[in-house]
Amino acid sequence: MTFPTKTTPLSIQQQLDLSSEEFRRYAHEFVSWIANYLDHPERYKVFPDVKPGDIKSKLPSTPPEHPEPLDAVIKDIDRIIAPGLTHWNHPGFMAYFGISSSKPAILGELVSAAFDTNAMLWKTGPAAVELEEVVLDWLRQLLGLPDGYYGLIHDTASVSSLVALAAAREALNLHIREEGMSGRHELPKLRIYTSEHAHSSIEKAAIVLGLGQKGLRKIEVDAEFRMRVDRLREAIEHDINAGIKPCAVVATVGTTSTTSIDPVREIAEVCQKHDLWLHVDAAYAGNAALLPEMRWLVDGCDQADSLVFNPHKWLFVPIDCSVLYCRKPDILRQAFSLVPEYLRTGEEEVRNPMDYGISLGRRFRALKLWMVLRTFGVTGIRERLRYHIALAKKFRSWVEEHPDFEVVAPTPLSVVCFRYRPQNFNLSDEDFDTLNEKLLEAVNKSGEVFLSHTKLHDRYTLRLAIGNLGTTEQHVRRAWELLLEQANIVMHR
Amino acid sequence: MTFPTKTTPLSIQQQLDLSSEEFRRYAHEFVSWIANYLDHPERYKVFPDVKPGDIKSKLPSTPPEHPEPLDAVIKDIDRIIAPGLTHWNHPGFMAYFGISSSKPAILGELVSAAFDTNAMLWKTGPAAVELEEVVLDWLRQLLGLPDGYYGLIHDTASVSSLVALAAAREALNLHIREEGMSGRHELPKLRIYTSEHAHSSIEKAAIVLGLGQKGLRKIEVDAEFRMRVDRLREAIEHDINAGIKPCAVVATVGTTSTTSIDPVREIAEVCQKHDLWLHVDAAYAGNAALLPEMRWLVDGCDQADSLVFNPHKWLFVPIDCSVLYCRKPDILRQAFSLVPEYLRTGEEEVRNPMDYGISLGRRFRALKLWMVLRTFGVTGIRERLRYHIALAKKFRSWVEEHPDFEVVAPTPLSVVCFRYRPQNFNLSDEDFDTLNEKLLEAVNKSGEVFLSHTKLHDRYTLRLAIGNLGTTEQHVRRAWELLLEQANIVMHR
Numbered sequence: 012m013t014f015p016t017k018t019t020p021l022s023i024q025q026q027l028d029l030s031s032e033e034f035r036r037y038a039h040e041f042v043s044w045i046a047n048y049l050d051h052p053e054r055y056k057v058f059p060d061v062k063p064g065d066i067k068s069k070l071p072s073t074p075p076e077h078p079e080p081l082d083a084v085i086k087d088i089d090r091i092i093a094p095g096l097t098h099w100n101h102p103g104f105m106a107y108f109g110i111s112s113s114k115p116a117i118l119g120e121l122v123s124a125a126f127d128t129n130a131m132l133w134k135t136g137p138a139a140v141e142l143e144e145v146v147l148d149w150l151r152q153l154l155g156l157p158d159g160y161y162g163l164i165h166d167t168a169s170v171s172s173l174v175a176l177a178a179a180r181e182a183l184n185l186h187i188r189e190e191g192m193s194g195r196h197e198l199p200k201l202r203i204y205t206s207e208h209a210h211s212s213i214e215k216a217a218i219v220l221g222l223g224q225k226g227l228r229k230i231e232v233d234a235e236f237r238m239r240v241d242r243l244r245e246a247i248e249h250d251i252n253a254g255i256k257p258c259a260v261v262a263t264v265g266t267t268s269t270t271s272i273d274p275v276r277e278i279a280e281v282c283q284k285h286d287l288w289l290h291v292d293a294a295y296a297g298n299a300a301l302l303p304e305m306r307w308l309v310d311g312c313d314q315a316d317s318l319v320f321n322p323h324k325w326l327f328v329p330i331d332c333s334v335l336y337c338r339k340p341d342i343l344r345q346a347f348s349l350v351p352e353y354l355r356t357g358e359e360e361v362r363n364p365m366d367y368g369i370s371l372g373r374r375f376r377a378l379k380l381w382m383v384l385r386t387f388g389v390t391g392i393r394e395r396l397r398y399h400i401a402l403a404k405k406f407r408s409w410v411e412e413h414p415d416f417e418v419v420a421p422t423p424l425s426v427v428c429f430r431y432r433p434q435n436f437n438l439s440d441e442d443f444d445t446l447n448e449k450l451l452e453a454v455n456k457s458g459e460v461f462l463s464h465t466k467l468h469d470r471y472t473l474r475l476a477i478g479n480l481g482t483t484e485q486h487v488r489r490a491w492e493l494l495l496e497q498a499n500i501v502m503h504r
Numbered sequence: 505m506t507f508p509t510k511t512t513p514l515s516i517q518q519q520l521d522l523s524s525e526e527f528r529r530y531a532h533e534f535v536s537w538i539a540n541y542l543d544h545p546e547r548y549k550v551f552p553d554v555k556p557g558d559i560k561s562k563l564p565s566t567p568p569e570h571p572e573p574l575d576a577v578i579k580d581i582d583r584i585i586a587p588g589l590t591h592w593n594h595p596g597f598m599a600y601f602g603i604s605s606s607k608p609a610i611l612g613e614l615v616s617a618a619f620d621t622n623a624m625l626w627k628t629g630p631a632a633v634e635l636e637e638v639v640l641d642w643l644r645q646l647l648g649l650p651d652g653y654y655g656l657i658h659d660t661a662s663v664s665s666l667v668a669l670a671a672a673r674e675a676l677n678l679h680i681r682e683e684g685m686s687g688r689h690e691l692p693k694l695r696i697y698t699s700e701h702a703h704s705s706i707e708k709a710a711i712v713l714g715l716g717q718k719g720l721r722k723i724e725v726d727a728e729f730r731m732r733v734d735r736l737r738e739a740i741e742h743d744i745n746a747g748i749k750p751c752a753v754v755a756t757v758g759t760t761s762t763t764s765i766d767p768v769r770e771i772a773e774v775c776q777k778h779d780l781w782l783h784v785d786a787a788y789a790g791n792a793a794l795l796p797e798m799r800w801l802v803d804g805c806d807q808a809d810s811l812v813f814n815p816h817k818w819l820f821v822p823i824d825c826s827v828l829y830c831r832k833p834d835i836l837r838q839a840f841s842l843v844p845e846y847l848r849t850g851e852e853e854v855r856n857p858m859d860y861g862i863s864l865g866r867r868f869r870a871l872k873l874w875m876v877l878r879t880f881g882v883t884g885i886r887e888r889l890r891y892h893i894a895l896a897k898k899f900r901s902w903v904e905e906h907p908d909f910e911v912v913a914p915t916p917l918s919v920v921c922f923r924y925r926p927q928n929f930n931l932s933d934e935d936f937d938t939l940n941e942k943l944l945e946a947v948n949k950s951g952e953v954f955l956s957h958t959k960l961h962d963r964y965t966l967r968l969a970i971g972n973l974g975t976t977e978q979h980v981r982r983a984w985e986l987l988l989e990q991a992n993i994v995m996h997r
Contacts, residue, residue, distance in 0.1 A: 027888055027891070027973045027974070028606045028607050028820075028973045028974070029606070029607040029608065029879075031539050031540075031542070031543045033607070034535075034538075034539050034542065034607045035535060035536070035539050037607075037608075037611060038535040038538075038539070038611060038614075039532065039535065041611050041614060041615060042527075042528060042531040042532065042535065042614075043528070045527075045531075045614070045615065045618040046524050046527050046528050046531070047524075048618065049521075049524070049527065049618060050524045058627070059630060059631075061630050061631075063626060063630070063853055063854045064634070065630070065634075066630055066631045066634035066635065067634045067637065067638055070634075070635070070638045071638075072638070072641070073642065073645065074642035074643075074645065074646060074877055074882050075877060075878050075881050075882065076881055076882050076883060077881040077882075077883055077884075078878075078879055078880055078881035078883070078884045079878050079879060079881070080879070081608060081611070081875070081879055083878070084608075084874075084875050084878055084879065088615065091631065092631045092635065092871070093619075093631075094631075095630050095631030095634070096619060096621050096629055096630065096631045096632060097621065097627065097628050097629050097630065098619075099619070099620050099621055099622065099628075100618075100619070100620060107622075107628070107846070110620065110622065111620070112617065112618075112620040113521050113522070114521050114522040114526075114527045114530075115522065115530075115574055115577075116617070117614070117617045117618050117620075118530060118531060118534050118574070120613055120614065120616075120617035121531075121534060121535075121538070121610070121613065121614040121617065122534060122538065122581060123613075123822075124605065124609070124610045124613035124614065124822040124872075125538040125541065125542060125593075125605075125610050125822075126586075126589060126591075126592070126593070127592050127593060127603065127604070127605040127610075127822045127823060128589050128590065128592055129592065129600075129603065129823055133556060134551070134590065135590050135592075135600070136589055136590050137552060137554050137556070137558070137559055137588050137589065137590065138552075138554075138559045138584065138585045138586075138587075138588030138589045139589060141557070141558075141559035141560045141563075141588070142559065142563070142585065144560060145560055145563045145564075145565070148565070149566065149567035150567075152566065152567065153567055166659050166824075166863055166865070166867075167863040167864060167865040167866075168864075168865075169862055169863045169864045169865070170663075170862060170863055173712075173862060177711075177712055180714075186716075187714060187716060188711050188716060188717060189716055189717050189718055190716045190718055191685075191693070191694070191710075191714055191715045191716025191717075191718060191719040192684075192685035192686040192714040192715075192716070193685040193686075193688070193691040193692065193693055193694050193714070193715070193719075194691055194692050194693030194694070194747075194748070195686070195693075196689055198686040198687055199686065199687050200684070200686055200687030200688075201684070201686050201687070210844075211842045211843075211844045211847075211864070212864055214842055215840065215842055215862060217684075218670075218681050218839070218840070218842075219666075219670055219712060219713065219862060220712065220713070220714055221673075221680060221684055221685040221686070221713055221714025221715075222684045222685075222686070222714075223679075223680060223681060223682055223683045223684025223685070224681060224682050224684075225682060225683055225684060226684040226686075255687070267844070267846055268845075268846060323865070327521075329616075329617040329618075329620045329867075330620060330622055330865050330866075330867055331659075331863075331865055331866075331867050346711070347708065347711070349704045349707055349708055349711075350704075351703075351704045351760070352761075352957070352958050352959040353600070353760055353761060353956055353957065353958040353967070354704075360556055361556045369662055369663060369666060369708060369712060370659055370660040370662045370663055370824075371660060371661075371662045371704070371705055372659070372660040372661075372662070372816070372823050372824055373660075373823075373824075374659075374822075374823050374824050378585070379617075381577075382574070382577055384567055384568060385568050385571075385572050385576070385577055386522075386571055386572060386573070386574055386577065387571055388568050388569055388570040388571035388572065389567050389568065389569050389570075390569060390570055390571070391570075391571045395520055398520070463846055464845070464846065465845050465846040466845040474846070480520045480521045481520070481521070
């Protein structure tokens with residue numbers, strides 16, 4: 012690799028990047044390293060033995076003055092980076108949502124990076140924009156959403172929901188796009204409704220949009236952690252009487268804590284009655300709705316104005332890939348479109364993604380999704396989803412059968428919420444909380460599995476989430492063994 | 505590749521993804537395809553011969569039921585996708601900003617995708633979070649920003665600037681996070697100031713944040729397209745007298761149309777006087793400030809509260825990678841932090857990226873940046889930047905010397921703004937506009953180069969932007985030849 016010097020900057024045809032031969036050689040080295048890694052990610056602990064600052068202390072604090080060969084970088088990835096990561100690929104990774112990529116999708120990211128296309132306008136990447144339309148229409152069909160929903164890929168559900176709620180605000184026709192919200196005495200307080208189990212991104216969206224945390228009303232849930240529609244109705248009516256203007260309702264299909272499913276159809280009726288925007292956050296569970304037998308998950312979603320689901324959560328593509336469907340793309344466009352002269356292209360008949368969201372620049376994210384759908388096929392995707400759901404049900408049955416453990420939420424999908432509650436001990440709720448916290452810590456310290464927790468009815472609750480392509484029954488069984496072993500130890504410590 | 509069937513879902517250790525052997529084989533096929541492509545992207549036209557809908561019509565409208573081998577996908581990439589893309593890698597791509605990746609960074613994306621780490625919390629990817637801190641501190645040093653600026657990678661400058669302006673709104677201490685903005689009679693109108701040449705993302709941020717388009721005041725520019733500080737002062741004082749509350753000023757270092765540089769130091773003084781948040785949009789030009797002789801670009805930026813620059817624009821990493829530096833991370837945190845129980849991790853001493861922005865999920869974007877900085881070295885990055893700037897100056901000199909063309913803006917960096925204005929013809933301004941529009945169209949139709957346009961003083965203006973690692977003097981010369989050839993044709997048509 013050579014580059015021009017200051018004295019002869021324009022003299023010759025320059026080679027400014029790796030040569031083709033170097034690229035091939037290094038690419039093969041990286042592929043080989045990755046193949047070994049993906050073969051057995053469990054060679055690493057799921058969560059590494061590191062303390063904050065450990066990685067930093069191994070890296071130079073000033074930038075490298077001179078070029079180094081890529082071999083040195085591979086060595087450092089092997090020696091410093093990989094051993095310092097939490098391994099989401101580890102088959103024992105069962106925390107948060109078990110997010111899993113697949114090998115075809117990893118290659119998809121490679122190709123996208125090589126093209127480096129910006130899918131902001133049709134003109135800046137026609138095949139990228141059109142492939143996105145095609146693939147998102149495939150998924151729309153599989154979800155059973157009506158024709159006419161316009162899909163667009165964003166990075167995360169946080170952004171998808173923010174974009175959807177910005178459209179909801181625009182749909183009020185209060186001239187907020189032009190006039191803003193502050194200093195307008197004629198504007199009422201605005202409010203969004205969601206359940207107390209909704210994702211924090213909804214509250215963040217309310218903050219960003221200037222509705223404020225108080226502009227979000229969290230509705231009580233029922234015994235199965237689903238939004239109580241009676242309480243939603245009451246809240247809306249109460250607010251209207253108090254001069255507050257309801258703006259939108261966010262229903263969750265698959266909450267983060269327990270994967271509970273809000274009653275979308277009933278919520279949609281409330282929204283229709285009051286002419287409110289209905290946004291559905293199906294970031295995780297929307298993927299499972301690809302199963303015909305799980306289609307009930309999205310029952311009523313054909314009445315939603317917008318719906319987000321994240322293929323990077325359970326459709327075997329690497330983060331990031333969040334799909335937002337919107338039934339009223341014209342309102343999205345009305346909320347966001349700003350076309351400066353340097354981006355005018357003349358193709359008036361095309362949809363330019365930049366007009367429908369916040370980010371101008373957009374990676375070519377549809378490619379990996381297309382590659383997974385094609386290489387797994389719809390049948391293959393479904394088999395994998397079914398397998399994960401079956402694994403979770405199996406784990407749940409073990410917990411249920413054990414006298415010292417309890418299942419504390421329904422398990423409609425692949426997340427099991429449970430607690431250690433040894434029956435022959437009369438401990439306070441707080442002591443049981445501490446016990447479960449210690450149990451989680453002990454199990455995670457093993458490095459063989461990684462679980463997470465939540466709080467339900469204010470009680471510390473363990474979560475086991477299946478979603479990783481590498482996870483098999485043997486890994487789930489090992490998680491259970493570790494829980495039993497460590498429970499015994501923490502109980503008697 | 506096999507997968508469990510419905511009847512025996514849990515019976516055996518399953519192979520749910522490609523095998524290691526299949527991955528290696530396909531990866532090598534993809535690498536080989538990419539190496540050939542990157543060797544000669546100019547085998548394709550920069551902008552393809554396609555009309556809206558052409559790609560879509562070549563793709564099935566329903567999802568694939570059954571798995572297909574990856575070979576079939578490679579074939580379709582070769583046959584449908586690649587020929588349907590705008591080739592940002594083409595050395596003749598000189599539109600917008602010439603965004604160029606490099607081969608080490610492409611491999612970086614491959615590794616990131618393989619790790620599939622979510623850098624939302626320290627705990628979910630310690631090495632990803634710490635490598636990001638280290639690399640962004642390297643860049644901070646190279647930019648000459650003071651110690652203490654906290655850097656974080658977002659997808660695009662649109663999001664970085666939105667995040668920065670949300671912090672500016674929070675810094676007003678008007679309880680907007682909690683109470684929102686509408687229906688509050690005590691709240692004044694808020695306003696952000698930027699130049700009329702600022703990027704559209706600033707206006708979009710004002711819309712999203714609920715300040716509205718009227719909440720953004722566009723300040724006049726001088727003859728060199730830089731914000732007029734006298735007009736800024738006047739506007740702020742006028743607004744204060746009218747009861748409007750100034751919130752922030754956005755200065756641009758390297759505007760999109762002409763790469764003009766706002767006088768940041770003077771603007772900073774105005775901000776200090778009125779206690780306003782100063783955000784600097786250096787998305788493109790910030791990269792050039794890595795050159796010691798161009799350090800003047802960021803003069804005064806040490807007084808800014810936040811600054812965005814995009815390594816994906818001119819630091820040879822693939823889209824997306826936008827860095828936001830903030831001098832007051834506590835205010836960012838105050839604006840955004842929301843920690844639900846399931847994301848509480850106990851490491852109180854670490855910075856969790858999710859607390860400082862909108863997106864919860866975050867790709868491991870620091871890796872590619874680290875790989876480029878190491879393999880090119882600071883010296884290598886600087887040589888490449890210098891080369892691009894020199895190429896632009898050379899092109900500018902040809903335009904200047906030609907009697908029928910005129911340069912219409914300064915060229916501090918790698919973008920030249922110019923116009924075809926044949927001297928022996930007495931045409932109206934509108935006719936010259938049409939002539940230039942036709943010239944752009946004719947040149948772009950060649951498929952050898954791809955230029956873009958803007959409007960300056962309402963006149964149609966051509967832009968040639970250098971930033972692609974593959975672009976050499978020969979390509980710039982070819983662009984000039986094509987302009988001369990086609991100018992002659994469109995003039996006499």
